[in-house]
Amino acid sequence: LGRKINAAVADLTRSPNLDEKAFEGMVKDICHALIEADVNVKLVATLRKSIKSSVNFSNLAPGVNKKRLIQKAVFDELVKLVDPHNEPYKPKKGKSNVIMFVGLQGAGKTTTCTKLARWYAARGFKACLVCADTFRAGAFDQLKQNATKAKIPYYGSLTQTDPVTVAREGVDKFKKERFEIIIVDTSGRHRQEKDLFDEMVQIQEAVRPDQTIMVMDGSIGQQAEAQSRAFKETADFGAIIITKTDGAAAGGGAISAVAATHTPIVFIGTGEHLLDLERFAPKQFISKLLGMGDMQGLVEHVQSLKLDQKDTMKHIAEGVFTVRDLRDQLSNIMKMGPLSKMAGMIPGLGNMMGGMDDEEGSLKLKRMIYICDSMTEKELDSNGLLFTEQPSRMTRIARGSGTSVREVEDLLTQHKVMANMAKKMKGGMANMQKAQGAM
Ligand code: GDP
C-alpha cells in the first residue's frame, strides 16, 4: 500500500504542470490503494473529501513542498480514523477486573488472552485465565499449555459442557482468591451465528465483565466493518485487539472496525509468540500502513553523520537486528540530539517517549543503555528470543542495571519492533547499499 500511495504522490510531483487536475488524479489513486488495502469503501469516500478540503490545492503558496503536504494530509486523516476519542477501560490494582474476549474462531482469542495476562502480570497485576470455550475440542488443552508456559493460573473443565457454568465458576473462584485480572476466553464460530451470539450474551450476563474485548484477525479485509458492527450490537465490546499484524495483510480492516464501532484498538498481536503483543499506537500503525516507517529516514540521517554504523548497516541489509545493534543505535542517538526529533524517527521509540521532555528522554535512553550494558555478550548478540525462553535473565539484568523488569521488557519490545523492521527491509536495504556503493 505504502508503495502505491507514495507512487501516486511521486507521479504528481513529477508531472510538469502541478495542477488541480493532477492533484485530483492523485487523490483518486490514493483512494484506490486504500480500498485495495481493505479500508472500507464508504470510509475512503469520506477520507477523499477531507483530504481535498484540507489541502486546498488552489490556494497553496508558491514554494510549499506539495508532496510533503499531501503525504501529511493523508497521514493525518488516517490517524484521525483510528482514534475513536473513546478511552478504553483501565484495570485497577487491588480489585478484580474481569475481561472477556469475544471474536470469531481463529481470530486469535486464546493466544492473545495469555499474552494479555502475561502483559498485566509483568506489570504487577495478579492475573489469571478462565477457559469458557467448551465448543471446540482441545480448546482447554490449548489454553492450559499457553498458560503453563506463561506461568499464569487458569481454570477450565474437561467434563462441564456448559460454557456459562464454567465461566461463572472460574470467575467466582478467582475473585475469591483476589485475582486482579481475570480474563475469560470464549469460543468462536466460523461465522457470526446466532448460537455464538446467544452464548456470548449469556456468559456476559453471568460474569459481568468490566471490559469486553473483541479480538479480530488483521487480515479480515472488507468484512471487518460488518463483523465488528455485528459483534458490537450483541456484545457491546469496549476495546479491540487486532491480531496477526505481522502477516502480509494490509491492515485496512482494522481502521474500518474502529470507524464502524467508535471503539479503540488497545493492543495488536505481532506474532505467535507470548511476547508478541504491543500497545496500539495510532501514528505508528498508520505509518506502517503507509510504508512510511521512518527507519529508512533514520538510517540515512545516521549515515550522513558518519557514525560507526558498519555492523548495524550490514545486519539490517541481512535482515538481522541484534540487541547490540539497538544499544549502538541508542548510544548514537545520545550523540546526535536533539533527542525529541531523533526518538520520533525510530519506530516505537517516539511513542514510548511520548510526552517526555529532552531531559527525561535522555535519562530514559541512559537507563536503556545501562540495561544493555548489564547483558552478557551472548545476550547482546542475540535476536532476543533467549529472554523469552529464560525470563530469569530479565530479572538478573534489571537488578544489575538498577532498573526494573518492566523497563527491561520495554527495551526488548523496542528491540523486537526494530528487528521486525529489519527483517522486512532486508531486500530494500541491500539494494540501497548497493546503489550507494555505486555512487
Ligand atoms: P481463537 O480461535 O480465536 O482462540 O484463535 P487462536 O488463539 O487459537 O489462534 C489461531 C491461530 O492464529 C493460531 O495458530 C495462533 O498461533 C495464530 N495467531 C494468533 N495471534 C497471532 C498473531 O498476532 N500473529 C500470528 N502470526 N499468528 C497469530
Ligand code: MG
Ligand atoms: Mg480459542
